Amino acid sequence: MSNLTLLGPQRRRPTVLAIVRELDGPVAVITAGWQENENDPLPGGLSEDVVNLGIYRRAEQVFDEDRELSRAHRDRQSRLKQLQRLYRIRLDHAIAAYRELLELQGEEDAADQETLAGEVGAALEDLRSLDRHHLERVQAVHAEFEERWHPSRRDSVARQRGELARELAGAAVVVLAGGHVAVLLNRLRLFDLAPLIADKTLVAWSAGAMVAARRIVLFHDSPPWGAGNAEVLDSGLDLCGDVLPLPDARRRLRDEDPLRVAQLARRFAPLACVALDERSRLRRDADGWRARGARLFGSDGDVRQVGRSSWKVLRR
Secondary structure, eight states: OOOEEEEOOOSSSOOHHHHHHTSOSOEEEEOGGGGGGTTSOOGGGGGGGEEEOOHHHHHHHHHHHOHHHHHHHHHHHHHHHHHHHHHHHHHHHHHHHHHHHHHHTTTSOHHHHHHHHHHHHHHHHHHHHHHHHHHHHHHHHHHHHHHHHOGGGSHHHHHHHHHHHHHHHTOSEEEEOOSOHHHHHHHHHHTTOHHHHTTSEEEEETHHHHHHSSEEEEOOSSOTTSOOOOEEEEEOOOOSTTEEEEETHHHHOOTTOHHHHHHHHHHHTTSEEEEEOTTOEEEEETTEEEEESOEEEOTTSOEEEOOSSSOEEEEO
């Protein structure tokens, strides 16, 4: 098990440079989620201390050289977007039903509570079953793509991955930056980088932290387009074990609403929903998970705040 540090947003008060300086060895950075701005300076001057692996640029070179793979990749993304749209339609109804039943708890007389509790549990299982079904369909699309096109065997991909493997061999620490979560995930998947970074000390923030998790969950309770529902996007790199990081949660989630907190925590259990905001961090080492400035969402709707002044053991 490699050491892993998860961080919240780095926009205004970056902490990543100080954290990386606490670690030993050469550093490689992945900023593919920034797309064309991949080479922009990193927060706090970190760019002076690292080698940028240029994942997005390398992927664009692959697609320029291999037009057949590029078209297949676009087709796959179109299928995934269609699946996400259909899942979203079903999700709206499943979450509305679960939320309405949760609101009824405490309003009915005691004789009805046992019946109501059974329906609440059934609605939760419906919601979790829908998430699993969607993730299975997404994984089937990826499996079909791999089976048909074998990207790792194509010359353009194999050449770039070989170069990346050589650069990563000399790195002790990998920094996984934020940006567009789907773009970041797709580029990591194209070059099958998970095995190459799994044994490195990893520092990840925002979208990078989301991609490192077992499941990638998009969340925003108050998006500009209306009421938002947390939705499963895809499988991640599965480097976080039983933790589901929620970066920038204070801005995106209405955590003052116990029903929303309980709904999120119960839905994704046994993964632990951990909110990561500015200056908060979550670190895993040989002793387990420790938090500083993070918040843990409870199944009872409670939000447990971990102070910033010292490390606190969160999970073992």
